[in-house]
Amino acid sequence: MPAGTTHRPWRDIRLIGFADRAPLAQAWRWLDAAGSVPGHETVPAENATGRVLAETVAAPKDLPPADLAAADGYAVRAADTEDASAYNPLPFALSDAASAARAHLISAGTALPSGCDAILDFGTVSRIDADRAEVLEPVARGEGVAARGSLIRAGTVALAAGRRLRPQDLALLAALGIARVAVLRRPLVGLAIAGSKTGGVDQLGPMLRALTTRDGGVPAGPGRMTFKAAVAEAGAADVILIAGRSGTGEDDIAGLALAEAGGTRALHGIALRPGGSSGLGQLGAVPVILLPGDPLACLAAYDMLAGRLIRRIAGLSTDLPYRIGALPLSRKIVSSTGFTDIVPVAVSGDEAAPIGSVETGHLAASCRAAGFVMVPETLEGYAAGDIVRVHLYD
Amino acid sequence: MPAGTTHRPWRDIRLIGFADRAPLAQAWRWLDAAGSVPGHETVPAENATGRVLAETVAAPKDLPPADLAAADGYAVRAADTEDASAYNPLPFALSDAASAARAHLISAGTALPSGCDAILDFGTVSRIDADRAEVLEPVARGEGVAARGSLIRAGTVALAAGRRLRPQDLALLAALGIARVAVLRRPLVGLAIAGSKTGGVDQLGPMLRALTTRDGGVPAGPGRMTFKAAVAEAGAADVILIAGRSGTGEDDIAGLALAEAGGTRALHGIALRPGGSSGLGQLGAVPVILLPGDPLACLAAYDMLAGRLIRRIAGLSTDLPYRIGALPLSRKIVSSTGFTDIVPVAVSGDEAAPIGSVETGHLAASCRAAGFVMVPETLEGYAAGDIVRVHLYD
Structure with missing residues (x-):
């Protein structure tokens, strides 16, 4: 259990609402101390x-394990070529049949013959017959050679x-x-879909499985299932995500179900829009994250909360896994202080424009978006023309 | 066969060298016209x-498929709340047992009861008992409601x-x-490892399989194999990569093997360092790319040539799949005109520094690098302090 959190039972916030919501930074502090790296394989x-x-x-x-030719050409002793020039071509033997300084036809990547210390490229050698050639230019010692151990030495760090x-x-x-x-080992992420209210199809499972995989986790769980079954199956999980039924409606049983299973809560209700009904808790030593059932809110809460934890215990950066573009806004973004707002934006002609508002946002808007802008709690939004950091989906 | 290329047989460049090397732009023109998108599934x-x-x-x-509650709360007819205030709480019935304007407890995402057009949140409703409540604030029509079709309309584009x-x-x-x-369909990429010269282990196969997968292709081929076997197995391939033996040494048989199999060449020898011994050709209608056997040269040639083609026929962008950072150089990069140089760089403290030189580069340097800088043919390099575009590996 991370320091600074309490072991309170889940408070029933149904039909009441969230009295106070934790700032995102507080949720991050909890997440950055929760769970553990799941070992090696x-x-x-x-x-x-x-x-x-x-x-x-x-x-x-x-x-290289030995001195190798780094280029195709003829291996020679550099000193033998010292006086060579187009006006003074020097004779070299290509086979033992000829008597002269020796030049060995050699391919890049193969070992230097004994006594050789440089490679002449084909352009500086004029072949006379199978046994003899003339060298037209001098070559410096070590030219065209990859010396043993020059790239990496035995015992030194190859990959950290x-x-x-x-x-x-x-x-x-x-x-x-x-x-x-x-x-x-990749963290095993137990997924329980507590249920969306808009029909029989599981919208959240496919999305959460893809997000979990992207962030280095292995999703486990059959998608839509009861919370009890999820807890039973998630016994070996490193993180448990419960999606749906996290809110304040009378059917929002995710928090209470976790309490009945013996779980504890750290916080429920986060100053994040969308995604404000998210919660953080534990079942034994396993961190549990409650995600909203609305798909867009679930996406925002996954990215801001769950993904951060999964990436960290997978050994990856806690940073959001999106490319960031600094773009001017073509229209203002209206937000309100006290909430971190995740605002989908479209990008065209190197300008970003918000799509819909946070309150009326929906997955369909996110799917039209090129990415999103995070508006921190301290700001009321951004003016048209402001340069904003856009987290880009592609 | 792309326009502007010729059906010449492979010229034997072994022991001679590349007389002329094609600029990278010429190779890209060929690649951008080669091959075809491999159909649907x-x-x-x-x-x-x-x-x-x-x-x-x-x-x-x-x-939504119907008018839905967008928030948890009580569904009402907005007009019934018009005169409500803390000084004038209006009585509402929570069940049919009570007689008053009706308020329906409702969860976000569920359908609005008939006659209702707004959602009151819990804070504006004071519950008296199971049947009765008082409303303390008016609510506007449509408040808290997601109207049918407001997010996406039947028949309109959901995803393009x-x-x-x-x-x-x-x-x-x-x-x-x-x-x-x-x-x-993901392009099937036939991989033939014509052989590296530095030992029995296949260094190139694992790297090329990972790169191909990253770029949306499906690698096929058992890694190290004879070219003939690769051609036989690659009959169904959308692209064929032959790695190794592409150079000018006497054992560099990749080009001739392709000619013997009935292939044609477009170009062999590209003004790219490392990776200059790469070649482009076709076997029937299937594009064939010869990649160098040196692992770093193979990586550069894959990224600059093969990846571009694979990404395009996979339906992805031809752009390199790396994040780009604009960083100042802490040390100069020496290059020479006439070649596109791929220079590995380390990044520390928001500055980039070249690792080794192009001529003595090696995979070990690339593995120490955070990314690479492309120096175009027209430049002799960059000075210390110049801002360069670094293609970042992570």
Whole structure:
């Protein structure tokens, strides 16, 4: 249980409303202390893109493992070419049959023959026959050569703990002969859909599964299910999300159901629009997040609350996973102090414009939006022409 | 076959070198005309995040499907509340047992009872008993109500063709009752690893599979294999990548192997560093891209050439899939005109610094890099202090 929170039972806020709502910063403090990183596992390196290294990987050997040609051409001893020029072509032997300084045809990436220390490229060598060539330019020692250990030395850090593996890291691991890596286990996110009120179709499950996966979690849970079944199945979960029935209506039973299951609450009601009926609590040591049933409010609350926690315990940044564009507003955004407002905006011609208002927002507006603007609690909005930070969906 | 290219057989450039290298812009013109979008398929909407819509989805019904409460509270006829105030509380009936204007306890998202046109929130209603309440404030008609069709009208565009589906789009599709959607088929990318020279481990396959997946393709091919086997297996591919053996060494057989298989070339040798030994061609109607065997050169050539083609035929943007940061250079970047240079840079304290040089670059440097700077053919580099566009890996 994070410090600074209390073990109160869930207060029934149904038919009453939220007396006070916690500022988003308070919710973040709770979230940043809740839950725990779910341990390590070892996986094949070749499938590990996107996974987060649990331990630093040291190079078990030098790269290159020997002095290699870095380019196609002829390997020579640089000193033998010192006097070469177009006016003074120097004879070189291409095979042991000829008697002269030796030039070895070589391909990039292969080991330098003994005694060689430079690569001549094809343009500076004139081939006479299979056994003989003339060299037209001098080459400096080390030219065209990748020296043993010049790229990475055995025992030094190849990839540091905490790194999210990129496609090219897989090639480096293969080059180092590392077949398996220790990575953070992906947090298991138990999803319980407490029910939307607008029909039999589960709108929230597919969205929450996709969001959870995006943020490095593994969604578990059959979508629409009873809260009891979700709790039973979520026994092994690292985070539990309960979507729907978080509000103040008489059928908003999410908070009470958590209390009946033995859960505790930290806060319920957050100064966030949409998404204000969200709640934070715990079931044993497992953080539980109550998300609103309205799809747009659920999206906002997932992004602002649940995603932050899931990303952190997945070993990723707590920052929102959206590209940010700084764009001028073509129309003002009206907000009110005391709430963090998440305002969908359309972008056209390098300008952003709010779509609808926070109060009448809906998923359909979000789907028309290129992204959203966060209006902090301290502001009443933004004027037309203000440069705002737009979190871009694509 | 794209216009403006020729059907020449592959010229053997081994032991000779690239006489002339095509500017990157020429390669892009070829790539932007090559290949074709691989058709459509229908998939369950709930698993379709990241897929690209092949057809515009029109709303089959209004959203909301009826006038709904947008908030928890009491549904009333607004006109009945006109004279209400704290000094003049008006009596309302909560059940049919009481005789007065009727107020209906209602939860957000449920249908308005007949005759009601506004929602009073809990704070403006004083409950007397199970049957009776007093209303303390008037409410305007439409307040707290989401009118039928106010969010989206039946027959209008919900999601346009070409859209890459976001998590929230899945919720909208579910709300509209759309269970399956037509999406672009992901391009099948045949991978043939013609072989790296630095040992038995396939360094390129895992990287190329991860890159292909990132760019919306489906990698096919067992990694290291002979070119003949790759061609045989890649019969159904939309793009073929041949990695390794693309250069001028005597063992660089990728180009000739393609010619023997009946392929044609468009260009071989591109003014790109690293990655200059890349080539573009076709086998039947299928575009074939030769990528260098050095892992860093392969990465650069994948990003600059192959990824562009794969993203386009996957229905995505041809832009590089990296976030861009504008950062000042703490040290100069030395380049030379006539080549597009891909320079790995480290970022610290909001400054970028080149890592190594283009000539001595290696995957290990790329793995230490936060991203890369593209130096165009026309420039000799950038001075310290110049603001450059850094393509960021994370």
